[in-house]
Every structure is written in C-alpha cells, then in structure tokens.
Amino acid sequence: MIKHATVPEETMQRMLVYLRELDCMLREGKETFSSQELAEILHMNPAQVRKDFSYFGGFGKRGVGYETEAMVRELRAILNLNRTWRIALIGVGNIGSALLKNPELRRQGFDIVLAFDNSPRVIGKRVGGVTVEDVADLAARVQAEKVELAIIATPVEAAPGVADVVIESGIKGILCFAPCQLHVPEGVRVVPVDIPMALGQLVYRLEEQ
C-alpha cells in the first residue's frame, strides 16, 4: 500500500498527466511504451518520468518498456480512480447541463447522481438522466445518496453560499466553475475550473510573437 501523503503534490499532478496520455495511447492501440517516448510526447525529462514511476515500484521491463494497460490500471489505483465517485452538481445552467449530458465523465468514474438549482423553471426537469432538485434539500439528499464530491456551476454571486451548504453536508471535495476564491476549512479540497482564466493564460504573451 502506497502512502500518498509522502508523495509530493507535483508528482501526483504528473501522474494525472501520464494517465491521460496513456489513455490516449490505449485508444490508439499502443500496447507498450518507453519512458523516453512518454517523456518526448509530454516535453519532459525521461529521468523524471522514470523517477516518478519508481515511486510506486518499478513496472518496466528492460528492452520492452512498460505495458500501457497495466500502467493505466496501476496509475488509476494510485490516483484513487479505480472506483466510482458519486457527485452532486449545483447550478444547472449552460455549463451544468453540459456536464450532466457528458458521458465521458461517467466513463471515467465520475457519476453525477444529484443535480440542484434554485430556479422553479429548472427544478423538476430531467437533464442527462438526472432530475433537478431544489437546492434547499441539498444537505439531506447528499447524505441520503452518499455523495462525496460537489461541482459548483452556479453564478459567481451564489457560489460562496452554496459552498458553505456543501461543506456542512459533509462533502470534502469541490470542483468550482465560479470565478471566485472559496473560503473552506482545513480538510476540504477545492479545484477551480476557470475558463476565462485559462483564456487569460493563452493571451498574456501572445502579442509579443
């Protein structure tokens, strides 16, 4: 059993990047790969790749390299991705609806089982197979349905209040599409997905070329 707490944050992040690339290789039917190949695709140092892999025991064979499928399985186990995570979505607007309709999330083990909104125009509607419920019932429903993660896709003004309710319901992980810093207690993890900020990353050096 690997003690995740001893693995640096940066290594865990890179594991996710490796997994994504190996998933691509699998789709393309590539059964084995070398650390050299993987490093080249990702513009990384091969020694770094080998070091990261060795963190979790050596899986490679000299002259053959690594088996893609075995490595994907191993990475999924390391990353807690070899199981299904039950998710509550709050805010069924454009982005929220898109997530509910996205079969790829479920395929990767992220199952949005509850959806909430505060608008009577949306509550009761069925979106992507899930019936939208009143956000006032969130805490009770999250506990009844044993939900572990939340996705907040509300307007930015509503996000901090929603986050408070989500945290009170016992959820420890929040994916947040609202462009604001959530104030959360120790032990709660927030990962932002901020599309304007991603576009911002794209342009800040663009005029210099």
Add this chain to the structure above:
Amino acid sequence: MIKHATVPEETMQRMLVYLRELDCMLREGKETFSSQELAEILHMNPAQVRKDFSYFGGFGKRGVGYETEAMVRELRAILNLNRTWRIALIGVGNIGSALLKNPELRRQGFDIVLAFDNSPRVIGKRVGGVTVEDVADLAARVQAEKVELAIIATPVEAAPGVADVVIESGIKGILCFAPCQLHVPEGVRVVPVDIPMALGQLVYRLEEQ
C-alpha cells in the same frame, strides 16, 4: 512599456489570480485593499504579492494600500486583457454550446465570433447568437474574420486534426477541452481545460482524511 518576456511565467500566472480576486472585490464594492489582505485571501505570502506588484512599478500608497479599480485596469493591461479577443470555436456539442451561450466570456473580452462543426445536424443552427458553419471552411473564415484564438471542444479523436487546421489558418493560441496532448509548432500556445483531470486532482488524496 513592460517587457513581458522578462517576467517569469509564475508571476504572470499569479497576476491572473490577483485579477480574478480583485474583480470579486470590485463586485463587492471594495475600493481599496492592502497586499496583506489580498495575500490572506489567496493563502499567499504578502511579501510575494508586493514583489509581484513591484515588477510593474509600485501602485500602492503607504497607509492607504492599493485602489482596486486602478489595479484591475493595470493588471488587465499587463495581461493583454484590456481589449477584445476574437475566437473561433470548433465543436458545438454540449460544452461548445454552453460556451457560446455564456455572456461572461464576452464581458471579459473573449468574443466567440465563429463556430464550426462537421455534423449536418448542427451546421446552420444558431447557438448563442452565432451561426454554426462547416469546419471545412475554417481556414478561409478565420482569415476573413481576423480571428486570433481557437477553442477546441470536439471529441478527443477529432482534436489533433482540428488543431492542425487551426494552426495552418494562422491561429497562435488554442484552448483545448479534448483530453489529449496536442503537438504544435514553436510559437503556438495551448492551454488545456480538462474536467476529468480536474476531478482527478480533487480525489487523489481524498480517502486519506
């Protein structure tokens, strides 16, 4: 005039984070702030905040702090965000449609002026005020409309081919929702938005609590 090329990547990234937080402050009517306050909200070191701000000349006044609105204006100029960027979206599925319908992007200076798909069921439709065109016409339309950025929101299998056409059309910045590594020439910038990977970041330490 600031020479962006001399500013470390990490500083530019933090500038985006500062801007996002100051935008929040503006919405809440907070007219001034101190580096101490901003640092606390962002769980950063105040000395780091001051150092980053000093990169671009000192804007703060002793005892008063910084004026939020002036600082937002300054950061937008530094980050190339004091203008409108014309964008082509490729792939009008769930996520693509959500982006076209999102008024926040336009408000922040990101204007999706062209949308493309390869499905006859979607081509010709109007989504969020934009008429979806045939992806076969991309290069000509991008040049005619002086588009500078692309958002790729196609299925993963189509993304590399679409990226090639986008790059040939002269676009230098790509926001990519497809979970794969794009191979792009020097001078082209790709920023990924990978929702399953963001959920992955959320869960890899979650069971240890």
